[in-house]
Amino acid sequence: MSILRTTLLVLLLALPLAIAAVAWAVLSDRPAVDRPVAFTPAHVERAREILRRHDPRWLPVGVPRTIGLAAEDVDLALNYLADRHAGASARVVLRAGTAVLTATLPVPPNPLGRFLDVTMVLREGATLPVVESMRLGRLPVPARLARPVFDEALRRLVTPEGYRVAVEAVRKVAIADRGLAVTYVWQEGLASRLRAELVPAAEQARLRAHHERLAAIVGAGPRGRPIGLDALLGPLLGFAAQRSEAGDAVAENRAALLVAAFYANGRGLQVLVPAARGWRPSAARAVTLAGREDLAKHFAVSAAIAAHAGVPLSDAIGLYKELEDSRNGSGFAFDDLVADRAGTRFGELAAGDRASAAELQRRVAAGLGGADLLPPVDDLPGPMPKDAFERLFGGVDSPAYRGVMDDVERRIAALPLYR
Incomplete structure (x- = not known):
């Protein structure tokens, strides 16, 4: 009985220390990314042109089409969505076949740090990109745990139904230094589903x-x-x-x-x-x-x-x-x-x-x-x-x-x- 009590006592003492150690590893006082959202008229013009060329009202059903997104616009869109949905700052750096996403989220006041930095490396997949690695601050996260986190983040950014529509429509996301090439196939009924979600x-x-x-x-x-x-x-x-x-x-x-x-x-x-x-x-x-x-x-x-x-x-x-x-x-x-x-x-x-x-x-x-x-x-x-x-x-x-x-x-x- 004394051994059991001793074990429980050790666990009770060790648990807060373990939690504190993890928090110390993932939190910091200096953000890895701290940048405002800054749109320009050129960004608006490019977005307007993309919408004009890919207007759902005129898209042929079942025909593959490709949207080209400049690296600057992908980076801006990620930072905007992070700011709007989480009050965070974000950055994406594109390389041939891979994308490195970094985001800094503010956390509630505590003695261990004011920010949580998240870094995620994505690589091209058969359709959507897949998670290759992830870090929370200085703490590495196994890819098998990171992938559901990434999927959930996408659902929150674009809504669950929007995510489902993307999975159904997108055939390939190609990653290059200069940007993304998103190939998709428009299907009957997707417009009404997106409008209902909007x-x-x-x-x-x-x-x-x-x-x-x-x-x-x-x-x-x-x-x-x-x-x-x-x-x-x-x-x-x-x-x-x-x-x-x-x-x-x-x-x-x-x-x-x-x-x-x-x-x-x-x-x-x-x-x-x-x-x-x-x-x-x-x-x-x-x-x-x-x-x-x-x-x-x-x-x-x-x-x-x-x-x-x-x-x-x-x-x-x-x-x-x-x-x-x-x-x-x-x-x-x-x-x-x-x-x-x-x-x-x-x-x-x-x-x-x-x-x-x-x-x-x-x-x-x-x-x-x-x-x-x-x-x-x-x-x-x-x-x-x-x-x-x-x-x-x-x-x-x-x-x-x-x-x-x-x-x-x-x-x-x-x-x-x-x-």
Whole structure:
């Protein structure tokens, strides 16, 4: 009996020491990867071109196709997903046949370290890459244990159904120094499955509730008369606040902003939710901000993107749109960028976390006007074609351009709603 007691005592004493030893081996005070997510207009343009060439609506069924992804874009996408889903930083280095993934995750406060570094080496497989080795900090992990960890991480990043669709569609992922070549075969029904995963049933119900509220708002005013974006967002955020009492303020705000963005741009939600064709129709009214429809569109879309996908992507899309307009459209316009940046800030507050979401609802409930959403823009340099923009500002990296954008940021920061 004494031997048993002694053994149990040793085990009880050894277990905490073993746990501490493992924690010491895997945790550190210095992150292996610490980098912001930084999109540029060039990234947006490349993504847009890939989506254009591989639009599911026009893909032939059963025909192999290949997507080429540059190493820079793969690295950016991994870092973005790590940041959005885990508050982590990540990096991927591609070599012929292999990819080295490194991610740093923050951990709760403890005396042994603030960060967990994960390094994983993947090699080409018959279809998807397979795990060759893995380390948690300085601790090696057997490949047989690492592989299910990698599969679970993929499911969390792209959702379980998205992972299943990828497994069914992808035929080969070839890894080279310059990027990835993903060969896939589109199959009947995959588009509807992905759409259902993108907007699950609970989110569809939430969007329908906000759509019904929007239909009531626009239907209460004179038919055909413009409505201010503030007159739309105020009641929608008030409705979101009511639903948040028994729900999630972030999710409610996101739904409200998405519904407002689609309406302001004259688009129906059936693009995302086919069932929306059967929802209550909304009276057609132009949505304005500072008396202009274009500013309302810029604000509403940027707010929805920031709330759903984050600030860096929203900023890059806004700048890309202005550069594209300077080449082929109405011209580069700083007032549009102000609306983009203000909308991004609004979306950031609406969905940053539950406290921020609830605080924005409270501020909006106190009263909302167009001047609360957007600072004065009439004195900013007006729309200009590409050659005029480059002659006056030299480009988006020039001191002259940065000076105007610094002024833009000061104007937005001065509005009480965004403090």
